[in-house]
Amino acid sequence: MTAGAQAVAFAPASVGNVAVGFDVLGYSAPVAGDRVRAARSAARGVRIAAITGVVSDLPVDFERNTAGMAVAALIEALDLDFGFELSIEKGIPLGSGLGGSAASAVAAVFAANALVDEPVDNLQLLKFAMQGEMVASGTAHIDNIAPSLFGGLVLSVGIDNPHIKQIPVPDIVRSVLVRPHRVLETRGARAILGRTVPLSDVVWQQANLAGFVAGCFTGDLPLIAASLEDVMIEPQRKGLIPGFQKVKDAAMSRGALGCSISGAGPTMFAWAEEGKSEGVRAAMVDAFRAEGITCDAWITKIEPIGASIVSDR
């Protein structure tokens, strides 16, 4: 390939933490996503040509941009003698708890990888995207990056050489996502967290996480319902989301399997059987509305569909 060759990649939004897997579990949510067009340039390095879409005030200085730094990591690791020009089209609002920063980094490395002579695998791309987020924002959200890249419900074990495991979600389960039209800074939502956890809460949360994973592998909905409960992080963060308890109560009263915060919020997610998902969605939206908050809401399946090339032009 030569200078000027182009590829466009799409990376979906994602739900981090999934209540019981703080920083290690996430799932792809194709309700929105970021697109990145990469074009090969003769000069080594990264230039950000444009940022458009629902967010446009992001830094175009590539060193402060997760997509830019992710591609810079790719260039360095693969020792390329050329570079990339990136055009980022944001489909995910910032500060929504839907993994927008991760999606930009994932789409960028996915597009760039389509333009190198010897493309690498997703596990390599994962590391580049993590490096990009880490350098640009100070924190790498592997629980967003991994599902946005691989798709589906994804567990990440380890940091330096992570193992990635896609966990099957029972076919009848739907994800309900409700995004209130408020912004919550991830950094702030992280800063309020206690630095230690009572051992008794750890035991409870561990049982829930293991139960949730085992429930998914065996299609055991009663076990999923019993274990999809965050006793560790949610109690600390729920006060940041106006109406949280009423929205959660509304979801549970309509038969949701569980309901908690997507990533650092304020988007909330619920899991529900297909037949109950519309009722859960409506109840959550109504509960936010009763607080004077409008929102977007979606119902999706959780399928192992991650980042993809959507155009080679």
Added chain:
Amino acid sequence: MTAGAQAVAFAPASVGNVAVGFDVLGYSAPVAGDRVRAARSAARGVRIAAITGVVSDLPVDFERNTAGMAVAALIEALDLDFGFELSIEKGIPLGSGLGGSAASAVAAVFAANALVDEPVDNLQLLKFAMQGEMVASGTAHIDNIAPSLFGGLVLSVGIDNPHIKQIPVPDIVRSVLVRPHRVLETRGARAILGRTVPLSDVVWQQANLAGFVAGCFTGDLPLIAASLEDVMIEPQRKGLIPGFQKVKDAAMSRGALGCSISGAGPTMFAWAEEGKSEGVRAAMVDAFRAEGITCDAWITKIEPIGASIVSDR
């Protein structure tokens, strides 16, 4: 059935915690076990007729005996108008980290249940055994009781109405158990634990637990090896076991998938592929011996075989 009817139940030893599932994960280890003979008596209540075997200085006062209190819980819950006389044959040394207290409680309720007119299921028996251990010893070790009762690798979610999940162990995996001839009091090993855990350690341990469970469901040995590591409890307890680090290093150098403390110790367990298990066992025994400590050692499969009736006489 009438007064005098008898049944004998066997409940296997068990490995609690399994490195990554403190208080919630355990597996049955049929290297030893407790037997309890129950006989129906006309009088309501429990009498302990005999305690024999490798431990004989246990309290025969039923209120201070886990087996006695477990059967008392069964009598009360089922509102029986008769009672039981129990003869306990201990096959599991106390303070070994092999779930001896749990096995006695399990065998006792299992035997008694065989003598009631409407036997209840294992989930009910689990609660009686837990009540017995709780009242008699102050702590109910569900991570020992559940595997001793149900068999195999067992996850327990919840306390009051626990969900029990048997997790498949890859066919090629063997459990290596090495019991040094030392006694460690569970109560003391619990008292040294910090009451809080750093959040960063919780995240790491959670990833390991979820990775371990997912690895077992998918037969993913590299993932099991990457995740079978206790970063939370083992660092606090390993100093209680003379030679711990050398024994662990010996196991890992011979290709073990992981090696940690069984329950509160001092028994140590390792997981290894069948072909490496004998080398791991020998290396662990040698490492203990180099510290001047003799031990028993076993290699077993981890199969879903729990408590059973071994004789109705």
